[in-house]
Amino acid sequence: MKSCTASKSEITNLLAPLRKCLGEKNVLIALEDRICYAYDGSKQKYLPDIVVRPQTTQHVVEAVRLANEHEIPVYPRGAGSGLTGGAVPVFGGMVLDFAQMNRILEIVPEDLVATVEPGVVTQTLQTEAAKYNLFYPPDPASAAFSTIGGNVAECAGGITGLKYGVTRDYILALEVVLADGSVINTGRKTLKSVTGYDITRLLVGSEGTLGIFTRITVKLIPLPEKIETLLVFFPTPKDAVESASTIISHNILPRALEFIDKSSIDCIKGYRQEIELPEDANAILIIDIDGEEKSVQKGIARVKTFVSEHRAIKIIAASDAKERNDLWEVRRILSPALYKIAPYKINEDICVPRSRILEILHAINDTNSRYPRLKAANFGHIGDGNIHVNVMYEEEGDRPFAEKMIDEIIRSTIRLGGTISGEHGIGNVKSKFLPLEIAPQELQIMKDIKRLFDPKGILNPGKFF
Ligand SMILES: Cc1cc2nc3c(=O)[nH]c(=O)nc-3n(C[C@H](O)[C@H](O)[C@H](O)COP(=O)(O)OP(=O)(O)OC[C@H]3O[C@@H](n4cnc5c(N)ncnc54)[C@H](O)[C@@H]3O)c2cc1C
Structure with a gap:
């Protein structure tokens, strides 16, 4: 799979046209600015070469068009709360920060839909919808700070998944900037549409590797009494x-x-x-x-x-x-409280058929008994079969053992008919496990899709494959 990296001179080439289009203050190259965009919830650190803060779709178009022309990696970023490294710029290049594209464009109660920009914080949409007695059910525990754009890219789940489903079930239409800077509109603002392949559904959960969302239309439902x-x-x-x-x-x-x-x-x-x-x-x-x-x-x-x-x-x-x-x-x-056990943690996000939960809990205990220096703490959305396994460890030197323990738990999960990620996605943290779950032919189809959408490999390189 082709992946691109950025050189200093290529970045310099972008500066003038980007500043002309977006204004000086929305194109950041100072080290102290770039450091703020070097991490996400996975606690990895990779410094971007440039940070671009679009306010309109046209800004995104211009930034992506230039990046494509100069073969510079582009890393879309919401709130950076992702836990699998989705937003970290592993090959440097450009971070596209969506914090300023945070408007709720419309809520249409008669149609039960809302259209928003990707930087809208999830809880803001929930609160605004509730003013119309309407409900946007996807509710990740990060709802107070994560963005709808990030939620769509990760197909975020959360505590309401059992009854109401996940982000995928509420996305009706997307405005998407493709890798060459062109714009497509997938789906419709109707509650039903079966016209052609469902590209909207393909893009949900694509973790910024296929296209960049600039407008998102979501389905709303009546607020429970x-x-x-x-x-x-x-x-x-x-x-x-x-x-x-x-x-x-x-x-x-x-x-x-x-x-x-x-x-x-x-x-x-x-x-x-x-x-x-x-x-x-x-x-x-x-x-x-x-x-x-x-x-x-x-x-x-x-x-x-x-x-x-x-x-x-x-x-x-x-x-x-x-x-x-x-x-x-x-x-x-809970998540921060776990550091009472030990100062380091690897957070896993396995999901098994609900009927296999006791078996996976036993498997985790068995595995843990072979790693006495480590301690697993488990919690999660049991209604969905989705368990967050947290492997806690005392010293950095224990990390390889924690990784081995995770490897064994992942294999047990797959043996029980489960999946390596219920809701946190793959990013770069879990890409090594992808072939354990996805058969070679299906994996090849995924790679072909990636190539079709992004022939130069500029969109979020270093993730998934
Ligand atoms: C305390 C805590 C609790 C959490 N609880 C949950 C939970 O219950 N359920 C759950 O599912 N997750 C949970 N998460 C994980 C995380 O919040 C979600 O993955 C969330 O969807 C990430 O949103 P974000 O705005 O922070 O995106 P980021 O982390 O910034 O980015 C995530 C991915 O989205 C891509 N992306 C961002 N914006 C766009 C865009 N406009 N177009 C295309 N791609 C884009 C990025 O490139 C990246 O691949 C939790 C995280 C924390 C820290």
């Missing part, structure tokens, strides 16, 4: 997992169904005095039920019965927004 939350403590992970299965097998589809294991629980102990964590709790489920008031009451009552039958030690219920927020805080703080 009521949400209630339960925080349930169990003596064993088995009880929690079996409770989850029982709930779903009785035709209750929770808005959220989250799992937290014992190692993770230990990290959040004492964080909120008002939420007392029982000493003998070895697993937690957080369950949101939403819908019409009456059906929520009924659903919550049935869920309480099911979890009690599975030996729940304690159930905390929340019905108003403040109480719910307090309970969800327990889940939100």
Whole structure:
């Protein structure tokens, strides 16, 4: 696969035309500016040669056209919260920062759609839609800072996936700048369209390797009338997992169904005095039920019965927004709280069929027992079969062992019919695992698609393949 890198003289060639088009302050080459764009949530660091901050589609067109002409890598960037290195400029070149393309262009309640620029923060769209009593369901735990552009590029999931699906299920149409600087419009603002190949769906999850989104039309749905939350403590992970299965097998589809294991629980102990964590709790489920008031009451009552039958030690219920927020805080703080275990972590994002969750949890434990210096902490969207395995380690020297442990967990996941990424994407962090899951012929089709969209390999080189 062709990948391009940038040379200093090529970058110099771009400066004058870019400054003319975008203005001096939107074309950054000072080291202190570029450093801010060298990292993302994966904690890697690669310095870009130039940072371009477009405000319009035409700015993006001009920047990409020039980059293509001079064969300079282009790295689109939202909030840089990606966990697999999607936005890091591994071959230098140009970072396209979408922070200034952050307008909600329209919300059309009659059509149940909204059109936004890619730099809109996910929570902003959720909040604005709610003013019309409408709901944009994809809800990554990073919603307060990640962008819709980044969400579309990663096909972000989150806590509402079980009932409402993921970002892919809400993207109707895209305006896309292609690698040669031309612009296409895929999909329609209609709720249905089966005209031709579904290029919109192909682009969702393409991690900035096929095209650059400059406008995104999303589907909205009516805002649920009521949400209630339960925080349930169990003596064993088995009880929690079996409770989850029982709930779903009785035709209750929770808005959220989250799992937290014992190692993770230990990290959040004492964080909120008002939420007392029982000493003998070895697993937690957080369950949101939403819908019409009456059906929520009924659903919550049935869920309480099911979890009690599975030996729940304690159930905390929340019905108003403040109480719910307090309970969800327990889940939100988990990721940083894990550093109580050890100062280093590798975060994995495996997904298995829900019926195999207990098996993958056992496999993770077995693997962990062979690496006594490391500790796995697991939590995640159990309703989707999506577990975030966090391998924690004390010293940098432990990293190769942590990587070996991850390698074994990935292989167990694939053996159980799962996938190496439920929602965080591949980037450069997971590209080495791609051939484990994707057969050679399918992988070749993906490479051919990449070549068709981006013959010179300027779009996010170093990712995926
Ligand atoms: C604390 C925390 C919690 C998280 N929780 C979740 C979660 O629950 N679910 C989940 O799915 N993810 C989660 N993530 C991961 C991350 O937030 C998502 O992957 C998110 O979609 C990234 O958005 P971003 O705006 O930060 O994009 P970035 O990280 O900047 O970029 C991500 C990818 O999108 C591409 N991209 C960005 N903008 C464009 C564009 N306009 N056109 C084309 N490509 C573009 C980039 O090149 C890159 O490949 C979490 C991350 C953190 C730090």
